[in-house]
Amino acid sequence: MKIAIIGSGISGLASAALLARDGHAVSVFERFDTPRPLGAGLLLQPSGLEALDAMDLRQEAEARGAHISRLIGRTPKGRTVLDLRYADGRPGDKGVGIHRASLFNLLHAAALKTDIAWRTGLGVRALHDLDDRPRLELETGEMSEPYDLVIAADGTHSSLRRQICPQARDPVYPWGAMWAILPDPDERRDGMLDQVYRGCSVMIGLLPVGDNPADPEGRPGVSFFWSLRGDAFPAWRSDGLEAFKARLRALWPRAADVIDPISDADTFSEARYRDCVCPSWRRGKAVLIGDAAHGMSPQLGQGANLALCDALSLARQLKDDAPVVHALGRFEAERKPAARYYSLMSRALTPVFQSGSRIIGVLRDALMGLGCRLPGIRNWMGWTLVGRGRLPW
Numbered sequence: 001m002k003i004a005i006i007g008s009g010i011s012g013l014a015s016a017a018l019l020a021r022d023g024h025a026v027s028v029f030e031r032f033d034t035p036r037p038l039g040a041g042l043l044l045q046p047s048g049l050e051a052l053d054a055m056d057l058r059q060e061a062e063a064r065g066a067h068i069s070r071l072i073g074r075t076p077k078g079r080t081v082l083d084l085r086y087a088d089g090r091p092g093d094k095g096v097g098i099h100r101a102s103l104f105n106l107l108h109a110a111a112l113k114t115d116i117a118w119r120t121g122l123g124v125r126a127l128h129d130l131d132d133r134p135r136l137e138l139e140t141g142e143m144s145e146p147y148d149l150v151i152a153a154d155g156t157h158s159s160l161r162r163q164i165c166p167q168a169r170d171p172v173y174p175w176g177a178m179w180a181i182l183p184d185p186d187e188r189r190d191g192m193l194d195q196v197y198r199g200c201s202v203m204i205g206l207l208p209v210g211d212n213p214a215d216p217e218g219r220p221g222v223s224f225f226w227s228l229r230g231d232a233f234p235a236w237r238s239d240g241l242e243a244f245k246a247r248l249r250a251l252w253p254r255a256a257d258v259i260d261p262i263s264d265a266d267t268f269s270e271a272r273y274r275d276c277v278c279p280s281w282r283r284g285k286a287v288l289i290g291d292a293a294h295g296m297s298p299q300l301g302q303g304a305n306l307a308l309c310d311a312l313s314l315a316r317q318l319k320d321d322a323p324v325v326h327a328l329g330r331f332e333a334e335r336k337p338a339a340r341y342y343s344l345m346s347r348a349l350t351p352v353f354q355s356g357s358r359i360i361g362v363l364r365d366a367l368m369g370l371g372c373r374l375p376g377i378r379n380w381m382g383w384t385l386v387g388r389g390r391l392p393w
């Protein structure tokens, strides 16, 4: 088939590599002049690692990243709020913290080995003739040739979502995060996702990510994030870096050591996320995948993993000789139970870690640590963490 993929993020690149490998004629349309990674360090879960395994990329991802065996969240006084170990799930389960550029480079290199037509610097404005032979209207006004299938992998802020699913809702979460990937003073290549919370309004995290392609000295990196209300970003910048460093030192000296060498506040990037609900991911011969279909808050660290699993599932369904619309139906049926589960859980959990509520914070600190010690709840939390959660529909 002639397939157009819109977006060269995680789901777009993985789909491009898989579909071109299967012999389809793939064109990738990317708004940026050069495909490039966006966003903070990522935690790859066993589900995402299995998808990378099917692409023969798992070993390299593990070699470039940092092994994560545990997630721990505490209050500034050291009281444990959350404590989950991968070993409590299936034996051999682990997470891999990875610099987004490392994952991007792996997927990009796999895609470059195939015969893909790259159309970079070309944003897509609209889709036409979805029931027949879809065509893309580019931001330049130009119309593309017709395709047999269009895959919209244009991320959480997708402008094509409503063309495929007019009933979609995608409000921006009130809270976002500041993040940066910095040299890890401990030079770790394994460890844990370490978080500190004060009430629901402060959440700080450190995730080792292994290789740091941006570091000229080749030191391993650590992804730092600081939760912030979306409307508080300007005040954070105007308060200045030194005030932030002092505040951080009072809350968590180890995280303060990580950001201490920074002298430019622009080292930090701002991230906002959406809560996307799409009753249908497909229309005619066009389909949404990754964050375009089910963008959510990164609270559970599942978005990139879901995106990789989507790409694998779609490629497998398209291997059949059945009409493309049937393959898209089977893809949606296969992937929706997992996406719905994580959307629901992220929606429920986000205010527990990112909101102004005092009561939720007190209850969380009192009860969550206890839940982590009760076998039934602990198993359910572990099963959710590793990416195996799904609703029955």
Ligand SMILES: Cc1cc2nc3c(=O)[nH]c(=O)nc-3n(C[C@H](O)[C@H](O)[C@H](O)COP(=O)(O)OP(=O)(O)OC[C@H]3O[C@@H](n4cnc5c(N)ncnc54)[C@H](O)[C@@H]3O)c2cc1C
Pocket: 006, 007, 008, 009, 010, 011, 012, 029, 030, 031, 032, 036, 038, 039, 040, 041, 042, 043, 044, 122, 123, 124, 125, 153, 154, 155, 156, 158, 159, 177, 179, 271, 272, 273, 289, 290, 291, 292, 298, 300, 301, 302, 303, 304, 305, 306, 307
């Ligand atoms: C702070 C933060 C932390 C996160 N942490 C984790 C984590 O630990 N684990 C995890 O699994 N996930 C995490 N995520 C989520 C993860 O980043 C996303 O789920 C993942 O990137 C989704 O991949 P995607 O391919 O759907 O979209 P993206 O990777 O966003 O790619 C979309 C691409 O489409 C292009 N594009 C957009 N519009 C157009 C257009 N009109 N025309 C052409 N091109 C277009 C963009 O330029 C981009 O290249 C995190 C997200 C954030 C913000």
